[in-house]
Amino acid sequence: MIASTRKGWPRNMRHARTRAALAAGLVALAASACAPGSSAPPAASSAQPSASAVRTDAAALGNVTLTIWDQEVRGGQNAQMKQLNAAFEAKYPNIKLKRVSRSFDDLNTTLRLALSSNEPPDVVQANNGRPQMGAFVKAGHLRPLDAYADAYGWKKRYPRSVLQYVSYSADGKVFGKGNLYGMPQVGEVVGILYNAAKLTKLGLQPPKTWEEFQTALAKAKAAGEVPMQLGNLDKWPGIHVFGTVQGRHVPADQITTLAFGRKGASWTTPENTKAAEQIVDWVDKGYFNKGFNGQGYDPAWQAFGKGEGVFLIGGTWLITDLEKSMGKNLGFILPPGTTQAAAPVATGGTGLPFAITAKSPNPDAAAAYIDFIANADAMKVLTTNGLLPIADTDQQSVKAGSQQDMFTAFGTVTKQDGLVPYLDYATPTFADTLGAAVQDLLAKKSTPQEFLATLEKDYQSFAESNE
Structure with missing residues (x-):
């Protein structure tokens, strides 16, 4: 994972x-354990030397x-x-x-x-x-x-x-x-990719607060643009979208506890409810492309690269490929906070x-x-x-544009300890649980409360048994 x-x-x-x-x-391991002539390996030592003993x-x-x-x-x-x-x-x-x-x-x-x-x-x-x-x-x-x-x-x-x-x-x-x-x-981080030319045409700058991002989505919709491209056929891309919204409402330490499957947090909180309600609101307002739950991940980002969509929530792994089609029109920012001074919070990893x-x-x-x-x-x-x-991302020489945006974003969020884990780390089954639940939420087959109850059941069951 x-x-x-x-x-x-x-x-x-x-x-x-x-x-x-x-x-x-596991099957191969079981087979080898039962094979004639197999023998148990010698016990390994996991004792740590002291730092002074290290050569x-x-x-x-x-x-x-x-x-x-x-x-x-x-x-x-x-x-x-x-x-x-x-x-x-x-x-x-x-x-x-x-x-x-x-x-x-x-x-x-x-x-x-x-x-x-x-x-x-x-x-x-x-x-x-x-x-x-x-x-x-x-x-x-x-x-x-x-x-x-x-x-x-x-x-x-x-x-x-x-x-x-x-x-x-x-x-x-x-x-x-x-x-x-x-x-x-x-490293890698999930942020917001944007089409700079489309923002300019809309009379907008890259959003610096979450409210400005909401305003940009609304203006894009009013102008007949696709505000946000999404391909959620495989279920996991919606996890990144939800995680981005969650980071604007839920404290980073709570997200970390949930994502690592540790006791001490809950999915059924007012903050998580607000996050789920906001993503449903985006669906109601038509901020995603039509048929997003039936569109694949690759077709979605490729469509964004061809000019279909103002924003795309995605990871730094997309930047090199999108640069090939968008050039200087591609931009990347961390999800903005409620204020410009808010500490950055973004999903990411290594x-x-x-x-x-x-x-x-x-x-x-x-x-x-x-x-x-x-x-x-x-x-x-x-x-x-x-x-x-x-x-050392801030010490590297990279070309101006989205590559520089990527390095700046990752350096900023890691130095300020704002990188939060991927939510599907939580339990051995959470990738399936969360992916299906987000897809149902976006399809309005479940309410925010039902969505969170599903997540809570998987999370609490694992956290309580993992003592």
């Missing part, structure tokens, strides 16, 4: 594939071979990995990297078995969500990285709103708090983090590698390869 900066691969579309892959992995001088670690599993296989992803790996080996000739790159689906299918084997990879990319990272932490397959974070200064380098995505309790139950189990390279396996015989070398591919120089490499770095 991980967000993705992968171009053309929106994050929530991955859920169905992730579940299928995980199911296949950060990678050149002094002797001859080491690190096996790295990643899914950075496309375009700029693969290019940056090749570039950084070559630079790492040049700096540390005593450490050889054995890279195994797989597609996202293949990695999900094979990783569980690999981690439970006697000789797992040293470093792996693991999906942040409960079915993967949470399960791996619970099984003792991943090494906690707090001592390395202290030694390398990761906790100072990364904002709390980023570190929460790679944090679990030692038993894997609590998501968003506890030990660190991975470090990401890239790319798949890199983790160290508990059985790796070379954890110090593995940590040195992770630090190298996520340091300040690495962020520059990511930028030149068309990716959004998780840190």
